[in-house]
Amino acid sequence: MIAMHKVRVGVSLAALVACCGIMSGCMSSxxxxTGKTSGEQLFDDITDIASISAMTPKDKGVTYPARPGLVVPGANxxxxxxxxxxxLASKDNPQWVESPEDAxxxxxxxxxENKHNVNYRSPLAAADSGRNRVSDAEQTAAYRAARQDQQGTYNERRYLxxxxxAYRQVSDPAALNDLGTPESKKEKKRKKDAEAAQQSSTWWKPWQ
Incomplete structure (x- = not known):
C-alpha cells in the first residue's frame, strides 16, 4: 500500500508540473x-483522477451487521x-369444468355399464332420438324457403x-311466361336453310 501511495504521489506531481506548463500557454484561452479555461479544466480532471487522499478508505466508520440466521421451528x-x-387447477377438483370429450x-x-339394464336411457341416445327429427313436409318447406332466399323471390325486402x-316489377308480365322458340324447331329451321342455300348455289355450278 505504501509503494502504491508513492506511485500515486509521483503521478500527481508529474501531472501538476505538466498542467502548469500547459496553463502557462493557455491563460488567454x-x-x-464555464468560467474556466481549458487548461484549468484539464488540471481539475487530472487532480481528481490521481487524488493524493486516496489512501483514506471510503468505507471508514461504516459497520456491517451480520446476517441474521434462519427462523426454524422447534424440535417438538x-x-x-x-x-x-x-x-385448485386440477381435474380432481369437483368444481373443475368437464370438457365435451370427457363428458x-x-x-x-x-x-x-348399463347395457343390460332395460330401464336405463342414455343421454347420447336421447340426443339422436326421433324427437329431434323433422318430417318430410317440414324438410320440403325449409328447402323451398331456402331456395326463395337464394333466388331472391321473397316478397319483402330483407337485405340492403x-x-x-317497385324496381322488381316487370313492365310486361306475359314476357315472364314466354319460353321462346324450342330448340327442336330451331334445328329444323337451320337444316332447311342449309338445304335451300345448297340448292341455290348449284344451279349455275353444275360440276359441284
Whole structure:
C-alpha cells in the first residue's frame, strides 16, 4: 500500500508540473461560458483522477451487521408442520369444468355399464332420438324457403342489397311466361336453310 501511495504521489506531481506548463500557454484561452479555461479544466480532471487522499478508505466508520440466521421451528413442532395448499387447477377438483370429450367418454362408459339394464336411457341416445327429427313436409318447406332466399323471390325486402319492390316489377308480365322458340324447331329451321342455300348455289355450278 505504501509503494502504491508513492506511485500515486509521483503521478500527481508529474501531472501538476505538466498542467502548469500547459496553463502557462493557455491563460488567454476562452472559457466558453464555464468560467474556466481549458487548461484549468484539464488540471481539475487530472487532480481528481490521481487524488493524493486516496489512501483514506471510503468505507471508514461504516459497520456491517451480520446476517441474521434462519427462523426454524422447534424440535417438538417439526412433526406438526402445516401441509402445503393443493392447487385448485386440477381435474380432481369437483368444481373443475368437464370438457365435451370427457363428458362424452363418461356417458359412453356409463352406457356400456348399463347395457343390460332395460330401464336405463342414455343421454347420447336421447340426443339422436326421433324427437329431434323433422318430417318430410317440414324438410320440403325449409328447402323451398331456402331456395326463395337464394333466388331472391321473397316478397319483402330483407337485405340492403335488395332493390326496392317497385324496381322488381316487370313492365310486361306475359314476357315472364314466354319460353321462346324450342330448340327442336330451331334445328329444323337451320337444316332447311342449309338445304335451300345448297340448292341455290348449284344451279349455275353444275360440276359441284
Amino acid at each position: 476562452p472559457t466558453y461560458g 413442532d417439526r412433526e406438526n408442520l402445516a401441509q402445503p395448499q393443493q392447487s 362424452r367418454k363418461r356417458l359412453a362408459d356409463e352406457a356400456e 342489397v335488395d332493390p326496392p319492390q
